[in-house]
Amino acid sequence: MSTEEKIKQYISNNRDHYIDLLREWVQHPTRSGQEYDLQKKIAERLENSGLDVDFWEPDRRELEDHPAFTSPRKDFKDSPNVVGTLKGSGGGHSLILNGHIDVVPEGDLEQWEDDPFSGAVKDGKMFGRGTTDMKGGNLALLIALEAIVEMDITLKGDLIFQSVIEEESGGAGTLAAIKRGYKADAALIPEPTQMKIIPKQQGSMWFRVTVRGISAHAGTRFEGISALEKSWKVYDTLMALENQRNIRLQDPLFKNMTIPIPINVGTIQGGSWPSSVPSKVVMEGRYGIGPDETIEEAKAELEQSLHRLQQYDDFFKQHPVDVEWFGANWIPGSVDLSHPLLGILQDQYESSQHEEPVIQASNWGTDGGMLTQYADTPAIVFGPGTTKMAHFPNECIELDNIFEIAEIFFHSIIEWCEKED
Amino acid sequence: MSTEEKIKQYISNNRDHYIDLLREWVQHPTRSGQEYDLQKKIAERLENSGLDVDFWEPDRRELEDHPAFTSPRKDFKDSPNVVGTLKGSGGGHSLILNGHIDVVPEGDLEQWEDDPFSGAVKDGKMFGRGTTDMKGGNLALLIALEAIVEMDITLKGDLIFQSVIEEESGGAGTLAAIKRGYKADAALIPEPTQMKIIPKQQGSMWFRVTVRGISAHAGTRFEGISALEKSWKVYDTLMALENQRNIRLQDPLFKNMTIPIPINVGTIQGGSWPSSVPSKVVMEGRYGIGPDETIEEAKAELEQSLHRLQQYDDFFKQHPVDVEWFGANWIPGSVDLSHPLLGILQDQYESSQHEEPVIQASNWGTDGGMLTQYADTPAIVFGPGTTKMAHFPNECIELDNIFEIAEIFFHSIIEWCEKED
Incomplete structure (x- = not known):
């Protein structure tokens, strides 16, 4: 046999x-x-x-x-x-x-x-x-x-x-x-x-982004700065970064995948009172890491993207977005x-x-x-x-x-x- | 004297x-x-x-x-x-x-x-x-x-x-x-x-808006629909409504006020896991009510604005935004x-x-x-x-x-x- x-x-x-x-x-x-x-x-x-x-x-x-x-x-x-x-x-x-x-x-x-x-x-x-x-x-x-x-x-x-x-x-x-x-x-x-x-x-890791604002009473909300509105900007920046990273990823093994290395914001929490302008918003998410990059390179790229917001908006210069890496990471x-x-x-x-x-x-x-x-x-x-x-x-x-x-x-x-x- | x-x-x-x-x-x-x-x-x-x-x-x-x-x-x-x-x-x-x-x-x-x-x-x-x-x-x-x-x-x-x-x-x-x-x-x-x-x-009342999404694993986030991204749309709609309401408010007694009757989103909470696409986001806020409108008229206007999102986006047709009125209200x-x-x-x-x-x-x-x-x-x-x-x-x-x-x-x-x- x-x-x-x-x-x-x-x-x-x-x-x-x-x-x-x-x-x-x-x-x-x-x-x-x-x-x-x-x-x-x-x-x-x-x-x-x-x-x-x-x-x-x-x-x-x-x-x-x-x-x-x-x-x-x-x-x-x-x-x-x-x-x-x-x-x-x-x-x-x-x-x-x-x-x-x-x-x-x-x-x-x-x-x-x-x-x-x-x-x-x-x-x-x-x-x-x-x-x-x-x-x-x-x-x-x-x-x-x-x-x-x-x-x-x-x-x-x-x-x-x-x-x-x-x-x-x-x-x-x-x-x-x-x-x-x-x-x-x-x-x-x-x-x-x-x-x-x-x-x-793909590897992945978890990030936590803290976005600041300035509180004010809702009736005069224009006296404050909404951390929530600033969060939209941060979110858009993360999505633009996702797009750039996936354009760059020329690997044919990813060709059938809609977003090979996605950035996902999974949770959001902000503000403490309906009648106040929120002064802090925290978003947590998962950051996909390409097979050929290191964790360190990937981390630096996300941090740089968010810190570059300071070039466009003085508020971010005075109140920079905090980035933390927490929980597990999976090595690509x-x-x-x-x-x-x-x-x-x-x-x-x-x-x-x-x-x-x-x-x-x-x-x-x-x-x-x-x-x-x-x-x-x-x-x-x-x-x-x-x-x-x-x-x-x-x-x-x-x-x-x-x-x-x-x-x-x-x-x-x-x-x-x-x-x- | x-x-x-x-x-x-x-x-x-x-x-x-x-x-x-x-x-x-x-x-x-x-x-x-x-x-x-x-x-x-x-x-x-x-x-x-x-x-x-x-x-x-x-x-x-x-x-x-x-x-x-x-x-x-x-x-x-x-x-x-x-x-x-x-x-x-x-x-x-x-x-x-x-x-x-x-x-x-x-x-x-x-x-x-x-x-x-x-x-x-x-x-x-x-x-x-x-x-x-x-x-x-x-x-x-x-x-x-x-x-x-x-x-x-x-x-x-x-x-x-x-x-x-x-x-x-x-x-x-x-x-x-x-x-x-x-x-x-x-x-x-x-x-x-x-x-x-x-x-x-001005009067005011508190609202709670619940926005739905469809969950998915972060690695294939394109298979889901982020309630957070849909929330941005809802937020923009609220801000556009605020703008319209304030344009309409021709009262000279408000002339020195930046936003006479503001809409403030004070809190946001959504998602439960960094590695999942969030399927629900809840925003709470304060809705300013003009001196010459009734609570009922003002409520209807906000509800209609958010329900009109269904005309632009089939997802909202299948998953309408919920609006609740809660807590205290102050009569204008x-x-x-x-x-x-x-x-x-x-x-x-x-x-x-x-x-x-x-x-x-x-x-x-x-x-x-x-x-x-x-x-x-x-x-x-x-x-x-x-x-x-x-x-x-x-x-x-x-x-x-x-x-x-x-x-x-x-x-x-x-x-x-x-x-x-």
Whole structure:
């Protein structure tokens, strides 16, 4: 039997088992801080497959100094990372298989048709928080890995399976694995891409802009200056900046995207009394960062744009707009289009799906940016599941896609890491 | 001795006494709900002068149905109104002397140089919450009244002195006096006008505008519609409406005012997450109402303007802007420029001050609108004290102005009510 036939048979024989396994994973509500039990089970399973398993709770103090560190947590107690290494025989390329185990909160229960952690299957889809983002993708990696072990294939390069915490809160789990020394010649991250291949991903960060005014009584509002009217000007400036940044972004991988790197103002709050001219308005938003720019460059550009308002308006000179960067940031990532892993994934996709894959940049970030920028490990994102489902009520995943992509992973790993004859 | 000389002497003889009295009044912190003690003292003083005194706690249930009623209070326990009537001998015109006893809260104590209820005198000014708004004005009325009594002057028309509660919260005190049957041929209200004579006053009301959008993730913000961007459009529409309303307002009494009837957006709040397109923005503001329009006409005009947005933008057709009217409203008021009391005040001002008075419309409302519109009692506002001081820390009043205006009141009352020979 050819390897092609063997993997098809392996998947067909074990399909029900893996669906049960995914349901078990989904039934663990691995919100931030609640990952322990499932991580323990995953560690045991990797050990049973003969991998060297590393299971540890990251130490916040060791991460805090890193420029990419952000986390709302005080410590990572009960939130272990799991890394299982299938040591290669030597030669070949090493590969990190990275997926996060944490899920976002289920949100408003009334919007769910079923228990958010049911793992119920209907019409070929499994439902539940984390099915698409990203336990389905993690399962596809595990299937490929276990098939390699089961078929007694010996890889030349190391295969490093990572089940990490905290991707949804800024990536402290992957950062902890990087700080612990894990790196490789490339990484594969099966975040939900609807089976598109994503070598470039947008980063993002949160900003807070404070705009000042001068208060006055509403009846003589002309004696004051409305921070709200000044905010319109600030908003227009942000939109003009968004336009300039997207004109400049000539990347063909973004060509089908309406606004590749958007600037979104998500909240506004200002004034304290209907009968007073508002003297302060605060806007908070998300700033999209191009795959090929640094966080520092992007920050400077936004700050300069808003500070240039002072050239047009003396009021801004006397009352400059404050810009703060707060909360998490997601590091952008860019892998060269000539990277051989990209070619491998492309070819394997075509053989398996009998059509060309869509290769595209993403308008969201993953832990891949951190691996690419800070661990010298070019990361490609490619997974089952769809972004549209992620973070929403009634999240679900097409089960077929998981098995299709597992097969592509299997072949791609063997081609990238190379196997002993 | 002529009446002119007599009143001058009366004031000169009693100046220190009245300054002490004002200090005592200011030392009563008559915030809403805390008026009892001072009202009791005022009632006793009016009784001692021989007036018929009416002292009662308004019954909210009797007021609630009135179109002008607004109040944040459940009842008016411990907040009595005081009305003292100096019955006329018959013939002549009757006159209401109306002043409110309630003061606004003192606000941030750190911004006061002294105790806000000290009544301290420095450089000819008395300091304290309520000095200018409007216990100084009330005192001027009382001086004129007591001088008339003291000099044994018999008026033909009734003179009705009202010390009312709740002007600062929407006028329930004056409304209660109206419901109790008090009306007259005219009313005089010595709110702080800096000795300008105000026959027309702006009304105002509070509005709340809710603007909708469609949420989306910030990374694909073009899939949503920002309620914030739609709010800009709503704001522009309000400003265009303000412009139209002020162009239309051809009243010469407003000629020196930059924006006679302003529309002020005082607060804005929208969105809930920096990485989401905001789906709702709420703006609250104050809507200035012209002296010659009704609350109903003014409301309809604002509502129509915002609903017309639907003609320009299909999104507004599907997601109309909500307009609510909330909180207190202040009824506008307009007294005809040919009203004889206006002429009397003008002449008496000229005789006393040796210059023409400024006759102007106001950009704020008083209880006068209610007297004019709902009690058929044309009310003119004319007082010592300045609006700029009202509601602010370190509120104060020029003591000289109180005595100057008391003299003008004295002569005007005698001329309006007429005296027996």
